[in-house]
Each structure stands twice: as structure tokens, then as C-alpha cells.
């Protein structure tokens with residue numbers, strides 16, 4: 631008997647992945663991916679973050695077989711997309727950006743058609759289970775065109791799951807989706823992740839990535855410029871901002887803060903931004919008091935992913 635294949639370490643592994651779109655008409659050639667190395671661990675909730683035009687969709691579409699790469703290699707669940715495309719394709723479900731769907735099929739029909747497309751035998755289809763999981767069982771016989779935007783989005787997630795892929799990719803799934811629907815969608819995706827599915831999310835919403843993803847790669851101009859656990863990425867910025875509201879209004883500048891960044895806020899508070907490796911909050915407070923400031927209120931602001939992002943992407 632064959633020994634069962636152990637699960638792969640990486641759900642997705644790209645080595646030196648390169649893509650140049652050829653110039654068309656008056657358009658210029660675009661070097662969309664520049665030798666991208668990216669390894670997405672099995673079981674991750676992984677964020678692929680980058681501004682518009684960074685190359686996120688190109689990366690996803692190469693994995694999905696919609697775009698032909700110019701160089702390098704990629705594998706999905708250990709299956710090379712060139713030498714083992716059937717198994718590679720079978721291991722991934724991709725939820726596309728657009729809400730394009732055939733308006734005449736009901737959710738149930740849409741899932742059955744998709745399952746047929748993937749060659750899932752009738753006895754192994756899980757249409758009911760999937761529709762229940764995304765909260766669309768009640769709507770199973772409705773025309774797709776009568777579904778709300780959020781329902782359509784959930785139907786797209788359902789369609790991507792018909793072949794039970796171990797890897798689910800969501801390409802900018804919440805662009806233009808309102809807050810309630812976004813939350814609902816994340817509940818479903820979190821449940822899928824908890825059940826063992828590796829999730830890859832592309833987004834340009836920093837907050838979303840910071841809240842959901844355990845690991846984040848930042849891609850800019852076709853290059854991966856960071857890839858690490860979210861907490862580590864956010865912790866990269868070695869600085870804090872002390873926000874002090876004085877009891878009586880100050881007339882800046884105040885002496886004694888030349889080695890840190892001093893700024894006034896319209897509220898009358900002032901801020902001291904300092905490197906945590908050079909100064910402690912204790913020391914900063916002592917210095918505020920030594921400057922004769924009576925403190926009315928106090929808070930500390932820490933950098934978030936947006937700060938890291940700006941720091942990493944500016945000047946490149």
C-alpha cells in the first residue's frame with residue numbers, strides 16, 4: 631500500500647516568479663512581478679498587501695491559471711503549476727474580485743455546475759452543506775440576479791469551495807462591500823480557517839489585513855518588500871508617541887525636547903515622538919515635568935501597519 635502523502639509545509643510556494651505583460655497598442659509593457667519568492671505556510675491566514683498595481687492580482691491569476699508567467703516556478707499544495715497543473719488547480723479555490731455571475735442560475739444550480747466543472751462526482755458533492763455554511767440555503771432556488779451584493783459575494787466564496795480545496799484565495803473581497811456584510815463575510819472565512827483551510831487574502835485595506843491575518847507580505851512595484859508575522863511587522867517601527875494635554879495652554883517651542891520630535895495638536899495637546907530604543911516613557915514623563923508642564927491628560931500612540939507600510943513603500 632502507498633504511504634499517505636504528508637501534507638506540505640507550504641500551501642503556496644513561488645520561486646523567482648516573474649511576469650511581464652507585453653506592450654499592446656500604445657500601452658507600454660508592464661513588469662508586474664519581479665522575481666517574487668513567496669512561501670505561504672499551510673494553515674496560515676495570509677495577507678498579500680499592496681497598493682493598486684502592485685502585482686497582487688497577477689500573482690493570484692498565475693496560481694489560478696488565468697495568467698501565464700514569464701519566468702520562475704510556483705506550486706500549490708506541493709503540486710507544480712507547470713508539471714502537475716490538474717492537482718495544483720484542484721488544491722486552490724479562488725474568489726474573484728468581480729461579482730460577475732450568470733443571472734439565470736440559482737445558487738444551487740451554480741454550485742452544481744461548478745462541481746461538474748471540477749469533476750466532483752455527484753455522490754461527493756456538498757452543495758447543501760456549503761450553501762448552509764455561507765447562509766444561502768434559504769436562497770438556493772432564487773435567481774442570482776435577485777441576490778444582494780453580500781449574498782453574491784458569499785455565493786462566490788461557496789463556488790470556490792465546491793471541490794474542497796485546502797487553499798482559499800480571496801482577491802480584494804471587500805472592495806465596495808458595506809461594514810455589516812464585510813463582518814459577515816469575515817465570520818465565514820474565519821470559520822473556514824478554523825476548520826483547517828489556508829486563507830490567502832489580497833487587500834489594500836491595511837486595517838483588514840492587520841485584524842485578520844497572522845502573516846503579511848507587502849508587495850510593491852512587483853516586489854515583495856516584507857513578509858513576516860503581523861505582530862513582528864507592526865513591531866518593526868521602533869517608536870512611540872506620547873500625547874500630553876497640559877493643564878494650561880503652552881506657547882511652543884518648549885525647551886528640552888530637541889532630540890525627539892515635538893508637535894502641537896489643534897486640541898492644545900502636544901506630542902513627543904521618540905525611539906523606544908533610545909528613550910523610555912518614564913524618562914519622557916520626567917522631562918515633561920522638568921519643563922514645568924502640569925499634565926491634565928496623557929496617552930501613548932503606537933505605530934500601526936499603515937505607518938510600517940508608508941515607511942516601507944515610500945522612496946521606492
Ligand code: ADP
Pocket residue numbers: 651652660661662680681682683684685686687688689
Ligand atoms: P494589483 O492587483 O496589485 O492591483 P495587478 O497585478 O493588477 O496589480 O497589476 C500589476 C501591473 O501589471 C500593473 O502595472 C498593471 O497595469 C499591469 N497589468 C495587469 N494586468 C495587465 C494586463 N492584462 N495587460 C497589461 N498590463 C497589465
